[in-house]
Amino acid sequence: MELGLKGKVVLVTGSSEGIGRSIALAFAREGCGVVINGRNQKSLDATASELRASGAEIHGVVADVAKAGGPEEVVQQTVARFGAIHVLVNNAGGIGRFGAFADLTDQEWLDVFSLNVMSAVRACRAALPHMQKQKWGRIINISSESGVQPDPFMPHYNASKAALNSLTKSLSKAYGRDGIVVNTVSPAFIRTPLVDEMLDRQAKEKSITIDEAERAFLRDLRPNIVLGRAGRPDETAGICVFLASDQASFITGSNYRVDGGSVASV
Numbered sequence: 722m723e724l725g726l727k728g729k730v731v732l733v734t735g736s737s738e739g740i741g742r743s744i745a746l747a748f749a750r751e752g753c754g755v756v757i758n759g760r761n762q763k764s765l766d767a768t769a770s771e772l773r774a775s776g777a778e779i780h781g782v783v784a785d786v787a788k789a790g791g792p793e794e795v796v797q798q799t800v801a802r803f804g805a806i807h808v809l810v811n812n813a814g815g816i817g818r819f820g821a822f823a824d825l826t827d828q829e830w831l832d833v834f835s836l837n838v839m840s841a842v843r844a845c846r847a848a849l850p851h852m853q854k855q856k857w858g859r860i861i862n863i864s865s866e867s868g869v870q871p872d873p874f875m876p877h878y879n880a881s882k883a884a885l886n887s888l889t890k891s892l893s894k895a896y897g898r899d900g901i902v903v904n905t906v907s908p909a910f911i912r913t914p915l916v917d918e919m920l921d922r923q924a925k926e927k928s929i930t931i932d933e934a935e936r937a938f939l940r941d942l943r944p945n946i947v948l949g950r951a952g953r954p955d956e957t958a959g960i961c962v963f964l965a966s967d968q969a970s971f972i973t974g975s976n977y978r979v980d981g982g983s984v985a986s987v
């Protein structure tokens with residue numbers, strides 16, 4: 722299938738590891754110019770060299786997108802390097818402290834919202850004028866199953882992803898006439914460094930292996946994952962490439978689940 726993405730310029734925030742890295746690699750394989758981002762120069766450089774093996778032009782930008790000025794800097798460097806920004810994937814995100822509502826402080830709420838919501842708000846604000854000028858743009862917000870099916874723990878994370886889902890819908894309505902489509906992709910339980918860290922902690926607490934911790938998590942907390950396993954980062958990348966492509970030109974304001982069946986509603 723011709724996706725029409727060759728030569729497009731793609732920015733993926735939080736992409737030195739995990740889901741973001743897989744998304745960046747998938748766009749690189751489509752012949753896009755790709756900007757990757759993270760806070761750690763060393764791991765960003767290592768990922769950039771790996772992605773260059775695809776033959777694509779890759780540019781790494783070290784910036785903390787949870788801080789004001791960070792997302793703007795990454796967008797500005799994308800345009801400076803490639804002369805345009807066609808696709809923005811707001812992927813950077815995190816769960817903060819794995820806590821119950823009563824234990825979480827104001828600062829912990831604000832930190833999670835800064836990373837999961839304000840990073841996308843700021844990146845969109847910086848990228849949209851460029852997309853409007855070229856009358857073409859794709860924004861993909863990486864949310865979570867937790868945005869529509871919250872757990873009793875991590876209420877700050879759950880609420881931040883619900884806010885991101887709402888931002889997607891608002892922007893899709895505000896910018897559709899400019900040729901810009903905006904969609905959400907919502908993964909669940911993908912084995913990335915973020916999830917491995919959580920499983921590792923649980924494995925140590927219970928004196929079990931990390932694979933046993935994965936099985937316990939699926940059994941106790943994610944019985945609806947009907948595929949009975951965790952997802953792989955690359956399983957989230959394909960839908961992002963599709964949503965950025967010409968094949969998806971009439972899709973906007975939608976939320977695509979990549980969750981092995983986890984969200985229980987129809």
Ligand SMILES: NC(=O)c1ccc[n+]([C@@H]2O[C@H](COP(=O)([O-])OP(=O)(O)OC[C@H]3O[C@@H](n4cnc5c(N)ncnc54)[C@H](OP(=O)(O)O)[C@@H]3O)[C@@H](O)[C@H]2O)c1
Nearest residue numbers: 735737738739740759760761786814865910911913914915
């Ligand atoms: N994994 C899952 O099961 C799952 C499920 C649902 C939703 N999600 C969502 O998917 C997205 C990616 O998750 P993941 O599991 O791939 O995460 P991850 O394994 O923790 O990877 C996060 C990436 O983002 C970068 N990053 C983190 N904070 C950053 C910041 N403040 N500024 C710039 N870069 C930053 C990290 O590099 P540095 O540390 O060097 O900055 C790394 O490259 C997140 O939005 C997450 O909420 C994940």
